[in-house]
Amino acid sequence: MESSIAGSFENGVVLITGSTGFLGKMLTEKLLRCCPVNTIAILVRGKKGLSASQRVEDIYKQTLFDRLRSEKPDFTESIRIIDGHLEESSMGLSSSDREWLIENVNFVFHCAATIKFNEPLELASKINIQGTENVMKLASQMKNLKGFVHVSTAYSHCPRSVIKEEFYNVPITAKELKNVFFDEESCLKVMEDWPNTYTFTKAITENMILTNGNHLPISIFRPSIIGCTKSEPEPGWLENMNGPTGLVTGVMVGFLRTVPNIGSNITDIIPADYTVNALISVMWDTVNRHKQSNGVPLEEPKIYNYVSCVESPLTWGRYIREMHDQYYVAPPLQSMWYGFYIFYTNLMVGSILRFFLHRIPGAFMDLMLILCGKSPKMLRMYKKTENMIDLLYDFSTKQWTFDNSNSRELWSLLSKDDREMFRFSLDDFDWKSYIKSYYYGIRRHVLHEDLSNVEKATSKNRQYDIMIVIMVALVVYGTNYFCRATFLLDAYI
């Protein structure tokens, strides 16, 4: 197969930041499997008592790399670990690593970021804004740099309702933000209409890229919500509980029993493998555009919105309903209760439902844990999960109109072979089979259950079903009994 995108990486040296994260891992896998790169340098920080190399060793044992391992057993020889922290001055790089990067790197994919919505503004600014500035500074010294792609998010300008592939004004510049005193009041004031520090710092970073005088061959890639893979390296691969995945997992295991009614709203999920393909294609386009400009700096970095709502919109209702269809076929064995949910539209009603369906059973289970000599955890887990749902609420209830012309134009430039190898168009996307893979992906990779336990899990679920019928019958009988007793008492008095 002749692929000009893969060919553009021939013998190239690629630097990936965030390579231990969800997107970065998938990007590393795809580049190593499908592109003739010479070396992939990955920026990794030591964490939780493990050094950068110890962490990397564990990562490449994961199932995500099974296919690569069988196709290229010696793939780790093409990986060079660079120990560093984004936000530190000089990124905490050793001088030999720094020199090597400056001499050798041709392509930079900057994926690293803190994606916690509620990260304190000071830390989010250090990692997302200062960290990007540090990577760009390093890139500006690279002697053979051909392209740089910064990964932002489609929601960086979420206070707007129409989001084009454009730079927008921000309330404060990256430079000004450095002088802000990060107490709670100033943070709220400075963030203006942004609902969280994640999207806010991503917006400021985009502005910093626009105004930074480094004249790098740079583009900005803005994906929406990255879901599991569609097909590569296997269908349904995922590893985190972010966003819609967390919500569905909570319902699947019978933990969440009430969720906001957002059924007719769009959930802008994009498959992880398609996202990686789009990201690699953006790098190819960036390199070509800068090559064609013969070294004359282009006016503005190009922005690519990568979303599904334009070509193949998916509603929350369909997503949850079709997940539930699979639940009846293969419920998880570790479920703590029958997987059902009651929608609420009114927040007050939501609080009441949470009290009865989460807090009371949670308190009861905590009591059981204490009686068994274990530490209570259920109420704490409910508090954390409900906070997450509240943080997501903005994203679930608000609807945006996205323009993705640049991404669609990019797709039109791909050759037939490239379209096969780097498929990312979401025209007529088959959500039905994707949601099915998503369900089994959560079951396998998040809940760590394989299909051998389906019979046992279905039988356990039937028992829950019978218990619910008995409980409902008792409640109806009890209410009836109470009403009759009150009536008789009234008549007697």
Ligand SMILES: NC(=O)c1ccc[n+]([C@@H]2O[C@H](COP(=O)([O-])OP(=O)(O)OC[C@H]3O[C@@H](n4cnc5c(N)ncnc54)[C@H](OP(=O)(O)O)[C@@H]3O)[C@@H](O)[C@H]2O)c1
């Ligand atoms: N996931 C989504 O749905 C989504 C949607 C839109 C955009 N994005 C963007 O895609 C990119 C990757 O997201 P993701 O989902 O892969 O996130 P992730 O799984 O949380 O990965 C984040 C990566 O950044 C690294 N990192 C964070 N702080 C760092 C620091 N101070 N120094 C060095 N490395 C640091 C993390 O390293 P450690 O392993 O050491 O923590 C990890 O490798 C982000 O820029 C995000 O904004 C993601």
